[in-house]
Amino acid sequence: MIILFISFATVFSMNSQTANANDPLGLKAEAAILLDAETGKILYAKNPDTVLGVASMAKMMTEYLVLEAIANEKITWDQKVKINEYVHKLSAAPGLSNVGLTQGEEYTVTELYQAMAIHSGNAATVALAELISGSEKNFVTLMNQKAEELGLKDYKFVNSSGLNNSSLLGNHPAGNQDEENIMSARATAKLAYHLINDYPEVLDTAKMPVLKFRDGREYKNFNWMLPTLIYQYEGVDGLKTGSTDFAGAGFTATAERNGQRFISVVMKAANKDERFSETRKILDYAFSNFAEEEIVPENFVVKGNDKLPVVKGKEDTVKISTKDPINMVIKNGEKENYKTVLVLDEKKLNDEGELTAPVKKGDKVGYLTIEPGEGEDLGFLTEEGKNNIIVDVVATQDVEKANWFVLMMRGIGGFFGNLWGGISSTVSGWF
Structure with a gap:
């Protein structure tokens, strides 16, 4: 048994060393990707098409649909939303990220959006989903339709928040109670790419390190790489974290320095600290090794x-x-x-x-x-x-059409030229 264990450990160690050798950054996270935010050029990838739990990074799709609804004048920022019993109870559920929402009280779209985007408020996310589509179930259908429209692959949305369905107090809108939103790192990055480029105003909220809510409390942004927070990193101004037992810890980050913006995704890191240390490695690699150049x-x-x-x-x-x-x-x-x-x-x-x-x-x-x-x-x-x-x-220049006389003379010249060439060949053959 001891020999068998040692053999297994040796093989596992060799496989790990091989995997790390193929990864220039030696990341511990299960999957990761790095993009140029302007063009979507992929600069680094580790297991980019492995489908994993995405947790609250799924809220990026809800953010996209809220901003789209605003742009299309379907809803407005100052529109008020009355909180129903389910959303109230979800906002008070223990162990979930939330801003408390009072049943029967009205909150503006701005308040709910900020609660979702800054403090990853799950109940606020459901309230916005219900506002846009009438029910979260209808909204989930919209999420999957939009994912297809944006050209995402390897995804499945089963709720608007990114929670496990089993955490939704028996009200899971799609799939069974054990399901969770899933995506690949490539699909997650593509969603972030469209979100930032289609609605750049998303960063106005994402970059806020603290939410001051109407209840008088301050709620920290879960993106701890923002200025003033514990893992602050120069240039970071978004975008979304996520964490569940199934998904592990994930983080979609974006940072800009001197006009150059990158997007990175880390999926299934071991813990919340590791998702930031892994992201730091990726962004250090990006800013130290890549720049825009004139190729042609x-x-x-x-x-x-x-x-x-x-x-x-x-x-x-x-x-x-x-x-x-x-x-x-x-x-x-x-x-x-x-x-x-x-x-x-x-x-x-x-x-x-x-x-x-x-x-x-x-x-x-x-x-x-x-x-x-x-x-x-x-x-x-x-x-x-x-x-x-x-x-x-x-x-790079005009070439006018020659007149009929020139074309005719060229034709005659070509005829006699061909004729003379034929005669010359024949005569040469005699000798």
């Missing part, structure tokens, strides 16, 4: 492809170049690893690969993109992000 300048000319042949024009070629530059967040020192790829629009070329005059300056003739010549490329979170490394290739 404006008016770039691909070597050996600086012009295209033109038929029926006053000139027989036209110069081409990129219309815009390509900028991308890359690892320091890796700019030279990228190579350009020119793709011409075959619909605009004849069978001989020629454009037909007239050609106008600025006419699109194809596009140029970049790809890594070596090393790992983790790609982009969205197709929209991928489009950031695709730029139009255009004609």
